[in-house]
Amino acid sequence: MTFSATTILVLALIAAVLITAGVWAYTTANRLDRLHVRSDQARLALDAALDRRAVVARAVATILHGLDDPQLVEQARRLASLADRAERANWRDRETVENQLAGALSAVDSALLPPQLVAELADAEARVLIARRFHNDAVRDTLALRTRRPVRWLHLGGTAPLPTYFEIAERATAAASTGLDVDTVRTSARIVLLDEQDRVLLLRGVDPQIPDVPFWFTIGGGIETGETLREAAIRELYEETGYPADSSALRGPLWRRVAVFPFNGELIRSEELFFALRAKNFTPEPGSLDFIERRSIIGNQWCTPTDIAHLDHVGETVYPYHLDQLLPEAIAAADADADPEVRSIR
The missing domain is CATH 1.20.1440 (de novo design (two linked rop proteins))
Known part of the structure; x- marks a missing residue:
């Protein structure tokens, strides 16, 4: 029995479709x-x-x-x-x-x-x-x-029950106060962004009211109403560097830092949650900065631990503190398959 060229083409297309569907189903089931x-x-x-x-x-x-x-x-x-x-x-x-x-x-x-x-x-x-x-x-x-x-x-989820949200009130309690009269209390999502050479991208900034005292910090910012930690981290990453990323690539939170600091005439209490993310080296081009960010972000640099130690040595503080010593932990988290357990840092 012989087949025409058209029949062979149709069979090949059907086989390709079946193979593609099978690969998709397999990868989707694994991801699920x-x-x-x-x-x-x-x-x-x-x-x-x-x-x-x-x-x-x-x-x-x-x-x-x-x-x-x-x-x-x-x-x-x-x-x-x-x-x-x-x-x-x-x-x-x-x-x-x-x-x-x-x-x-x-x-x-x-x-x-x-x-x-x-x-x-x-x-x-x-x-x-x-x-x-x-x-x-x-x-x-x-x-x-x-x-x-x-x-x-296709029942790719098998018999596993659907997970459910856990909704409890989020409130600032008396026990969580700092004892200081702060103007703003916020939660921030931050990213330790690493390139192929294990360098971290830091932004150089100033307080608009004290422009002659620069400091360095990781990508990130405050969570907006209705956002999750991961959504805020990805949004801030794009706004500050122009780099688009998928939230599923984030690992963490791996660190929690509570800081009280003055900025632009206000005293701010910020609870910061840090994620790790691996990316190919690129030149940051801010995607969308607000008025305060345009006045306060003045540069950026991919830094090694030695670079970070040097910045501290010349008087340009790097936040979080001791980031040069913390980087190996972030590198391990960025390359891991599972999220690490969060711990407190300074």
Whole structure:
């Protein structure tokens, strides 16, 4: 039996389509599997952060109970009860209990607590905030792929249950305050951007009101209303360098830094979350800077650890501190397949 050229062409096209569809289905299923793993890890991290806050809440309750004030004793009992309920609650009901616990902690007068416990509570609350945002980012990315029609039709998600968002109130509590009268409180997403030679891209900046004192800092800025950490990081990367990137390439957050600093006549308290990202070397061309950024960003440079140490030596401070010593950690995170555990830095 012989086949005409047309028949062979049609069969070849059908085979190509089938192969392409098969490759797409295989890669999509693998990507979906990685997203599910990421969602599961994020949920475990959030669960651990919530458990730690419950432990600290019980420590706060113990202190309040020992002050021999009837109102404080009642407050202590409520705190301890909510902490116990939060730890025992199933995932479906935990949002409600955690919101109640957060409200009870907000009502605590931090002046009644030892400074070390105030700091521990502030750190526990901050870790819950980070873990919750990281968890919801993972859920969003998983659902975005899982709910596509071809993925549903081909059952590429298998029998894994759909992940769900965890919605709890984000509030600035008394325990999280700095004790200073700040003008602005913000959360920032930052990127340690590395090229093929493990150099980090730093921006050179000044305070518009003190233009003769330059300093250096990593890519990034404040999160806008409705943004996730990853969305803010990618937006800031494009605005400040013109480099487009996919948020799935980010690794982290790997560091958390809380800083209080004056800028443009205001005192700002910023909680900064750092991601690592690998990119091919390029010449930064800002995509979209606002008025303040155009006045405050005056240069950029790809830097080695030696370069960073030299900048510090000549009096041009680099933020975060000791970035030259931190770079190996960022390099390892950028090249890893999984996100690292976040830790605090200066």
